[in-house]
Amino acid sequence: MERSWKVSVCAAAVLLLAACGQAEPVVKEGLLPEAEEYWMVETEGGQVALRSGGEESLSLVWVKDGKETLLKTLEKETDYYEPKDVTAWTFTDTMGYDGFVLRTLAMGGFFGTNVYYVVEEGQLKQIADSFGFEVEDTAVDLNGDQQTELATNNTFGGDGHRTVAVFQRTADGIEKGVLTLPEIPNHDNWGINSYMAEYDPIGKVFRITYSVRDQELTDSIETAGLEWFTFSPYEAG
Numbered sequence: 001m002e003r004s005w006k007v008s009v010c011a012a013a014v015l016l017l018a019a020c021g022q023a024e025p026v027v028k029e030g031l032l033p034e035a036e037e038y039w040m041v042e043t044e045g046g047q048v049a050l051r052s053g054g055e056e057s058l059s060l061v062w063v064k065d066g067k068e069t070l071l072k073t074l075e076k077e078t079d080y081y082e083p084k085d086v087t088a089w090t091f092t093d094t095m096g097y098d099g100f101v102l103r104t105l106a107m108g109g110f111f112g113t114n115v116y117y118v119v120e121e122g123q124l125k126q127i128a129d130s131f132g133f134e135v136e137d138t139a140v141d142l143n144g145d146q147q148t149e150l151a152t153n154n155t156f157g158g159d160g161h162r163t164v165a166v167f168q169r170t171a172d173g174i175e176k177g178v179l180t181l182p183e184i185p186n187h188d189n190w191g192i193n194s195y196m197a198e199y200d201p202i203g204k205v206f207r208i209t210y211s212v213r214d215q216e217l218t219d220s221i222e223t224a225g226l227e228w229f230t231f232s233p234y235e236a237g
Contacts, residue, residue, distance in 0.1 A: 041088045041100050045119065048100050050086055058083060060102070062119050071117075071124040080104055091116065094139040095169040096147050097127060115237075116150070116167075126236035127174050128167040132156040138201045142166065142226060151199035151206075162196040164206060166229055177229030181208070184221065188213040197228075 036052040046064030053059040053073060058080065060072040080086050085105040092098045099118035105111070114135055116128040130137050130152035139148040150167040166177035179197050188194060188211040195210040205222040212219050 038083045038086070039088065041090055043090050043100055043119075044092075044098055048088060048119075050083070050088070052083070058086065060124075062122060062124075064122075069122045071119070081106065085109075091139070094148055094150055095127060095167065095174070097169075099127070111156075114152075127169075128152070128176075128234070129237065130154055130165070132162075133160065134162070136198075136201075138199055140199075140201065140204070143168075151201075153198045157192070159193050161193050162198055164197045164199050166199075166226065166231075167234065168231065172233070174234040175231040176234040177226065177231040179206075179228050180230050182221075182228055184208070184210060186213050186219070187211065188215075 038050045038052070038058070040047050040049040040063075046062055048071075049061045049063060051059045051061055056076045058074040058076075059070055060074065062069040062071050074080050074086065087103050088100050089103075090098070090100050094116065097116075097118045099116060102115045102117060104113050104115075106113075111131070111133055112135055113131045114129060114137060115126055118125050118127060128150050132154040134153070134155040136153040138151045140151060141147065142149045142151070147169065149169075152165050152167070153162060154165070155162045164179055168175050168177065181195065181197075190211065195208055197206065197208045199206050200222075203222070205224050206228060207220050207222045208228075209218050209220040
C-alpha cells in the first residue's frame with residue numbers, strides 16, 4: 001500500500017457551498033479566491049483537498065481538470081475538533097481500488113479513525129474503515145484470487161481490547177467480515193478481554209491470544225484462512 005501525503009497551508013479557494021449529500025455533489029468551475037487550504041493529496045485521477053468551510057466546518061474537495069466537487073462537509077465537534085485532527089494519504093490496489101484514506105483524531109490524538117474512500121464519477125464512495133487507539137491496516141490477498149483484501153487491527157475500550165476485521169470486494173459489492181470467536185476448549189472466557197485477535201502481516205496469519213482456564217498464562221491459535229469470519233454487506237457510516 002503506497003502512503004504519500006502532502007500538507008500545505010495557502011490561500012487558494014473559498015467554497016460558499018451548503019452541506020451536500022454524496023448522491024448529488026456540487027460542482028464549481030475553476031478556483032475561487034481566499035480560502036484557507038489545510039492540505040492537498042495528489043491522486044492518480046485528481047486532487048483531494050481539505051479546506052476551511054467557515055469557523056464551524058471543513059470542506060473535503062475533489063479537484064480535477066479545473067473543476068471542484070464538494071465531496072463531504074465535516075462539522076466541528078461532530079466530525080472533528082481542530083483542522084489538524086484530519087489528515088490523509090493515498091492507497092493503491094486495495095480491493096482493486098486506488099483512492100485515499102481520511103484519518104481523523106479524537107481524544108487529544110489518542111483515538112483515530114481511518115476511512116477509505118474512492119472517487120467515482122465525481123462522487124465519494126466509502127469502501128472500508130478502521131478505528132482505535134492503535135490501528136494497523138494491511139492490504140493482502142487472503143484467498144488467492146489475485147485481488148487484495150483489507151485486514152484491519154483495531155484496539156479500543158478502556159482496557160485496550162484488540163480485534164480484527166476483513167473487508168473484501170465481491171461481485172455484489174464490498175463485504176465486511178467480523179471475527180466469530182471459535183470454540184477453544186481451554187479458553188477461560190471471562191469476558192471480552194479474555195482474548196485478543198489480530199492479523200500478523202509478517203507471519204501472514206490471523207492470531208487469537210486467549211486466557212487459559214485455571215492458569216495465569218495465555219495461549220494462542222492461528223489460521224491463514226478466513227474461516228473465523230462472518231461476512232455481510234458493508235454499510236458505510
